Every structure is written in structure tokens, then in C-alpha cells.
Amino acid sequence: xxxxxxxxxxxxxxxxxxxxxxxxxxxxxxxxxxxxxxxxxxxxxxxxxxxxxxxxxxxxxxxxxxxxxxxxxxxxxxxxxxxxxxxxxxxxxxxxxxxxxxxxxxxxxxxxxxxxxxxxxxxxxxxxxxxxxxxxxxxxxxxxxxxxxxxxxxxxxxxxxxxxxxxxxxxxxxxxxxxxxxxxxxxxxxxxxxxxxxxxxxxxxxxxxxxxxxxxxxxxxxxxxxxxxxxxxxxxxxxxxxxxxxxxxxxxxxxxxxxxxxxxxxxxxxxxxxxxxxxxxxxxxxxxxxxxxxxxxxxxxxxxxxxxxxxxxxxxxxxxxxxxxxxxxxxxxxxxxxxxxxxxxxxxxxxxxxxxxxxxxxxxxxxxxxxxxxxxxxxxxxxxxxxxxxxxxxxxxxxxxx
Numbered sequence: 001x002x003x004x005x006x007x008x009x010x011x012x013x014x015x016x017x018x019x020x021x022x023x024x025x026x027x028x029x030x031x032x033x034x035x036x037x038x039x040x041x042x043x044x045x046x047x048x049x050x051x052x053x054x055x056x057x058x059x060x061x062x063x064x065x066x067x068x069x070x071x072x073x074x075x076x077x078x079x080x081x082x083x084x085x086x087x088x089x090x091x092x093x094x095x096x097x098x099x100x101x102x103x104x105x106x107x108x109x110x111x112x113x114x115x116x117x118x119x120x121x122x123x124x125x126x127x128x129x130x131x132x133x134x135x136x137x138x139x140x141x142x143x144x145x146x147x148x149x150x151x152x153x154x155x156x157x158x159x160x161x162x163x164x165x166x167x168x169x170x171x172x173x174x175x176x177x178x179x180x181x182x183x184x185x186x187x188x189x190x191x192x193x194x195x196x197x198x199x200x201x202x203x204x205x206x207x208x209x210x211x212x213x214x215x216x217x218x219x220x221x222x223x224x225x226x227x228x229x230x231x232x233x234x235x236x237x238x239x240x241x242x243x244x245x246x247x248x249x250x251x252x253x254x255x256x257x258x259x260x261x262x263x264x265x266x267x268x269x270x271x272x273x274x275x276x277x278x279x280x281x282x283x284x285x286x287x288x289x290x291x292x293x294x295x296x297x298x299x300x301x302x303x304x305x306x307x308x309x310x311x312x313x314x315x316x317x318x319x320x321x322x323x324x325x326x327x328x329x330x331x332x333x334x335x336x337x338x339x340x341x342x343x344x345x346x347x348x349x350x351x352x353x354x355x356x357x358x359x360x361x362x363x364x365x366x367x368x369x370x371x372x373x374x375x376x377x378x379x380x381x382x383x384x385x386x387x388x389x390x391x392x393x394x395x396x397x398x399x400x401x402x
Contacts, residue, residue: 042367045273049366056372062382065369067399074289074361075400077386077393079354080297080346087386087393089400091290094203095361098335099173100342101205101285103295105181106313106333108193109166110306118184120309123159132179132209132250135261136268145172170313170333175208182207183251187244197304199291206240206285210247214239215279216271217246218263224275231283239283273367277339281363284337289359292344296331296357300346314346326350326388339365341373343380349388356387 055061066073066089074093078086112118126146133142145168149155154164168174169181182190182205194202214231215224222230231239250257269276299310314331317323323330328348335342345358360383365373373379385392 042273045367046371048274048368050368052366053368053372056369056376056378058378059382059385062379063396063399069364072362072364074359075396076289076293077356077358077396078293079352079356080301081354085397087397087400088290092288094286094288095342095363096281096284096337096340097287097292097361098280098284098337098340098342099175099178100292100333100335100344100361101203101287102169102173102178103292103333103344104193104197104202104205105178105185106166106170106310107197107295107299107304107306108185108189109181110308110310110313111196111304112185112306113163113309114306118162120161120163122162123157124162124165124180126155126158126160129160129165129176129180131176131257132183132207132247133176133261134209134212135265137212137264138173138175141172142168142174142176145174145177148172166313167316171316173335178205179207179209179247183247197295198298199295202287202291203285206243207247209250210243210245211284212269213246213250213260214243214283215276216269218259224271224279228279228282273338276337277367277370280337280340284340287361289361293357293359296344296346296359297355300329300331300355300357329355330387336370336374338367339363339370341365341370341379343383345383345387347387352388358383358386 052065056065066075070089073089074091074095075087075089076091078088109118113120130142146155149160149164149168154160165174165177165180169177185193190204193204194200215227220227231242234242250260271279298304299307299314302308304310311331314333315329317330317332318327326349328350330345330347332343332345332347334344341360341362343358343360346355347358348355360379362373362379386396
């Protein structure tokens, strides 16, 4: 869920979009490359799909990749109010979401803040925020979010407004902020959240820290393959219960929590990138591109309680003057795990009468392809073109239909 450092200078749009996926967490090359042993361990994974990665130079190359790997891609793009002329590729196929699932959390927070169940200006102890933080699992997203807050004069007295945690979750993909919010909302209310949001077929959010600890913790001795088989045998509900149990221990068992954090501080995740990719793809929270595009449309149109607060958290790219020259409105949330990239947007480009929504979910990406996209942002250039170029959107509709 984090992004590796780039060796070439990205475009402005790439820089902006990169921040939105700066996280997703726990699985990233940054944490893997902190040690030579990690680099050696992943050497073969780095070359997986390398010839294909070298061919992804521009938007047209990404289009061709999508057309050649349709089974691994979901794409939904349409103008709100003109859904019939949109692009729909595997729109209702569930895929792993990474941090894009936090759009549900944002909507839940906004609604509860509006009715007073949560207070946006409530001071939250940084220690309580960090109770759910697992070192070296988020590519530095939490540290960056906290240091940025402090540099702006926030975090005084070891406390931060709840609203700042929500911004850290959306802008920087701070998983510990998301997990804190899940803790506050509670397991039962989270289970009911998809239905509350009008998307009952979707899976509810699941604590990130609990998921990571289900993959690797100080008491596990199984190989990743054996572990995956065991979890699949549990069934979805039992596995989710196991994740919540591990998550609960971070709050209620200080000794166990300290041991896990010390282990990760020392070694980070020692799973290979391919192993992380398979665990994340198979066990992670899943969702449909059509449902998440629709959720963005409802937020943009103000059809959900607290939608104005949700839009404010999503529209941070407009703070950049060059982005504000291209768009009257834009909101975005992305996700990234090894082998997985997800993006969801609403946007109203300059000169456009309607708001356009987009959801692009890519899975089973070879590791070299995933790394290349994270460094080059070329898939985000495709997203930008789909959001702003009507002729290109029409062309994409024809290509997908054939």
C-alpha cells in the first residue's frame, strides 16, 4: 500500500496522484528494500513481468495491456446523468480493494459527524492513534502524515482533531488512522455499513493491522501457502472474526502489541512480494467497480448524509494550482498492494457540464509491472485522459465493447 521511490521525475499529475496511494500499506517495496536480505529475497519477484513492464510507456500501451488482460481489470467511467454512454468492463466483478475500501469509512464518518455521533474537532490522543500502528508496514505513510500535521502546527499537546485523522486516512492512506476510525465505529456498525450506504452486496471494511497480523505474527509458524489454505478453509466470516481478534489484541493486550511492534520495527514484513500479493488478493476486502463509482457519484451529488464533509476530505488535489486549472471539482482515493492497483474518482473538468466518475481496479499485476506503474504513473495518465477527454472516452467505450 505504499509507493516505491522513483528514479525519474514524474509529471505533476503523477506527483498528485501518487500521494493518494502513498500507502496502502504494509506491503511495499520501501519496507522490503530497507534490508539487503529483503532485496535478495525478492530478486526473482522484481523481474516477474519485466518484458511487459518495459512496453508500458504511454497511455496507449496501458490501454493495450487492459485489452489483453481483461479478466484482471475492472473499469467503469461515466458522466453522472448519462450512464448509458459510459465504459463498463467487468463492472460487477468483485476485486480486492486495498485502501479504496476507506471510501466506506469516510462516508460513515461524515454521516456520524453530521448527526453528532462523532465530533470532527474531538481531540484524539496521538498515543491512541498509534495504538494501531504497525511499524514498517505502510511505506512511511503514518510518519509522514503525523510529521506534516505537526509541521502545520497541529498535534499540540500530543493530540490531534479527529478530522485530521480522517484527512490522514484519505490523503496519505494512513492505515492506523483508518483502523482507529474502525475501532470507534465498531465491528457491528461496520458490518451494517454497506447496506447503510446503499451498496449491500459489498464487503465491509476490515482492520488493516489485523489483516497484516493474520499474514505474519510472532506466533505463526505456517508457510504462507499453508496459511492461505487454512484461512480459505475457515470461510469468510470466520476469517474476518480472526482478523478482528488480532486487531483487538493491539488495543487490549499491551504485551502482545509491544512484541509485534518490536518484531516489525526490527525486521518489517519478511514475506516475499509474491506471497503478499497472493494473500492480499485472496483474503483482502473485495468490491465492485460499479458500486464504488456509484458511491463517488452519490458523494459528489450530496445524496449521502455529510457529503459536504466527505467531499472536503477527497478534494485535496485542488489545493495544487495546476490541478485547479484543469478541474472545477475532483476527489480521489487509491489503493496499492503488490500486484494490485485501484483508483476511484469523481471529477468535473473545466468546460464540462457533467461530473464524471471513474473506477479502475487492476489485479494479478506481475510484480515488475506493478512496480513500473507505481514509478511511472502511466496508468494515472490514462485515468486523467478518461476524466477530461470526451473523444478518448468514446474510443475506449468502443475498444472495450469489441
